[in-house]
Each structure stands twice: as C-alpha cells, then as structure tokens.
Amino acid sequence: MSGFIYPPESVYNLLPREEVVTQKPPRYMSKFRSTVILENKSTKDTTRTMGPAKAEVPSPDKYLKKHSKESKQPEKARSFKEAHSCTARKPPVPARTDQPLMGLQTKRDFIKTATAVPMRPRPTCVDTSKGHKQPLENSGLLPKYIKKKDYGEVPEYLQHRNEDEKRAQEELRNFVKEQREQGAMKQLSEEERLNILEGLRKNLNVLHHDYQCLSLVIETMTKKAHKERLEAKMKQLENDISLVERFKTIYIPKK
Structure with a gap:
C-alpha cells in the first residue's frame, strides 16, 4: 500500500456534489428499414402453402426403371481381335451352281509384284553405339564431290588472281628494265x-x-x-x- 497516494485533504471534498448524467445521442435508424422488412416478408410468404406443394406429377407410363439413374460409360469400339474372332458370323459358302463374279479388279497386281526386281535397301551409316543411323549421303563419308564435272580444276577467281599477279610482276620487271636502261638505277x-x-x-x-x-x-x-x-x-x-x-x-x- 506504499504506492497508493491519497488525495489531499480539503474542506471542499466533504461537500456533496451533484451527479452529472451524460445524455446519449438517439440511436441511428436507417430510413430504408421499413422497406427491407416488407421485402423480407414478401419473399417468405411466397413459400407458405396450405397442404402439399403443387408440383407436376409424373405420368404412370413413365415409371422409374432399374439402374436408370446410374451413370453410363460410353460404349467402347470393338477391337480388331473381337471383330475378326470366330464368334462373328461369316457369309455362307457359295453353292456349286453359283456363277463366279467377273470383272473384279484389285488395287495391286500380285503377278507383277511377284516377278518384279526387289528394291535395294538405301545405304545408311550408323554413327552411335545405340544404333542411330542416317543416310550415307548426308554423313560425309560418301565421296560425291570427286564426281563433279569441275573437280580438280582451278576456280575462276584464283585464275583471275594469278593473272593479275603475273601482270603486276611483268609491269614491275618492265619498269625496272626501263629505269636501268635510262641509268637511273644500278644493280648491286x-x-x-x-x-x-x-x-x-x-x-x-x-x-x-x-x-x-x-x-x-x-x-x-x-x-x-x-x-x-x-x-x-x-x-x-x-x-x-x-x-x-x-x-x-x-x-x-x-x-
């Protein structure tokens, strides 16, 4: 209690004091309160009914069947094995008196195919240990450049350059010869x-x-x-x- 400080004694503290009552401001009321109440009642009254709800009754002919509400999976396409299985019904064997169909043509001539020369395999080059291959022509191992018509011939631009060099040397030689004949230069x-x-x-x-x-x-x-x-x-x-x-x-x- 050492920390509590009493108020200083005074004669004025003994006099009774009037209690001051604070007046609160009036409570806020929205001007749309009545409109909201009416809207809420109008929406509730629409669902109030006397007796069972008036709904469309299904026809007796459209009764609920078994497994009608279960989800159905899409039908799968028949596989090659199912389509060509022994269970499929095959056409009947033609009778002995039936006439064969004439004039049928096939897209492939089997006689020419059997007598034709087999196609040679395309030369390839395997460049990895895992068997990756590419055409031999694109691998750089095929000497196709030596088969060109102009192989081994000097290109035209080198021929022009050699001619220019020869012409420059000839002009220099002629100039030196002229200067030497005139006596302007001497040879060491x-x-x-x-x-x-x-x-x-x-x-x-x-x-x-x-x-x-x-x-x-x-x-x-x-x-x-x-x-x-x-x-x-x-x-x-x-x-x-x-x-x-x-x-x-x-x-x-x-x-």
Missing part, C-alpha cells in the same frame, strides 16, 4: 651486298651490347626512353638484314 653486285650485310650485322652487335649493359631496374624516364630507342633500332636492323638476305638482286638509285 654480290660483293657489295655481302659488305652491306656484314655492316648491318656489326651495327646490330654494337646495339645489342649496349642493350645488355643496361641496368636491370629502369626507374627513370631517361633510362626508359634510351631502352626504347635501342629496341627500335635493333628491330629496324633485323628487318633490313632479313630483307637483304632474302633478295639476291637489289637495285639502288644513282646519286
């Missing part, structure tokens, strides 16, 4: 070609020696640029050496 001798080749190799060795003397760590831009210049010069010398070694005949313009 074999000794001069070997001397030029030896000089290029010496220059390449010198540059390669300088390249090997570079430091392992390139930390400045100057060293990096010097290394790139050496690599570019060695690459150019290698190209020149391969060019001189490949061509035995070299023409240079006269000064």
Whole structure:
C-alpha cells in the first residue's frame, strides 16, 4: 500500500456534489428499414402453402426403371481381335451352281509384284553405339564431290588472281628494265651486298651490347626512353638484314 497516494485533504471534498448524467445521442435508424422488412416478408410468404406443394406429377407410363439413374460409360469400339474372332458370323459358302463374279479388279497386281526386281535397301551409316543411323549421303563419308564435272580444276577467281599477279610482276620487271636502261638505277653486285650485310650485322652487335649493359631496374624516364630507342633500332636492323638476305638482286638509285 506504499504506492497508493491519497488525495489531499480539503474542506471542499466533504461537500456533496451533484451527479452529472451524460445524455446519449438517439440511436441511428436507417430510413430504408421499413422497406427491407416488407421485402423480407414478401419473399417468405411466397413459400407458405396450405397442404402439399403443387408440383407436376409424373405420368404412370413413365415409371422409374432399374439402374436408370446410374451413370453410363460410353460404349467402347470393338477391337480388331473381337471383330475378326470366330464368334462373328461369316457369309455362307457359295453353292456349286453359283456363277463366279467377273470383272473384279484389285488395287495391286500380285503377278507383277511377284516377278518384279526387289528394291535395294538405301545405304545408311550408323554413327552411335545405340544404333542411330542416317543416310550415307548426308554423313560425309560418301565421296560425291570427286564426281563433279569441275573437280580438280582451278576456280575462276584464283585464275583471275594469278593473272593479275603475273601482270603486276611483268609491269614491275618492265619498269625496272626501263629505269636501268635510262641509268637511273644500278644493280648491286654480290660483293657489295655481302659488305652491306656484314655492316648491318656489326651495327646490330654494337646495339645489342649496349642493350645488355643496361641496368636491370629502369626507374627513370631517361633510362626508359634510351631502352626504347635501342629496341627500335635493333628491330629496324633485323628487318633490313632479313630483307637483304632474302633478295639476291637489289637495285639502288644513282646519286
């Protein structure tokens, strides 16, 4: 009871007080209440009858039969075995005096079929262990391309290309011949070609020696640029050496 706090004592608390009565608002009533009641009564009154309901009585001729209300399954079609079983009635055997039917024709001529040459099986190729097969013509194993009329012949576009190359070489040869006759170009001798080749190799060795003397760590831009210049010069010398070694005949313009 330590937590309970009594109200402070006052003289005014001893005076009687008038009880305040709160007035509730009137209850809500819908304006459609009476209409709903009438509609509900009208629907109920329609099902009220005096005695048994007036319904159509079935005719005595249409009486309920046995299993008439059970669901029936659709009839199954007769199978080939049932249709051709021994229970089916066959037509009677014709009498001895009956005349045979003349002029009957069948869709298939059995005499020609028996005397015809049997059809050869189509060549196939089995490409899997499970027996999958395909026509041999589509498998790529049949050498059908060698039977073409133009097999082994050079295509036309290659012939045109070879003719263009020959024509370009002939024009270059004629141009070099004209320049040499005019004295504008001279042919290097074999000794001069070997001397030029030896000089290029010496220059390449010198540059390669300088390249090997570079430091392992390139930390400045100057060293990096010097290394790139050496690599570019060695690459150019290698190209020149391969060019001189490949061509035995070299023409240079006269000064």
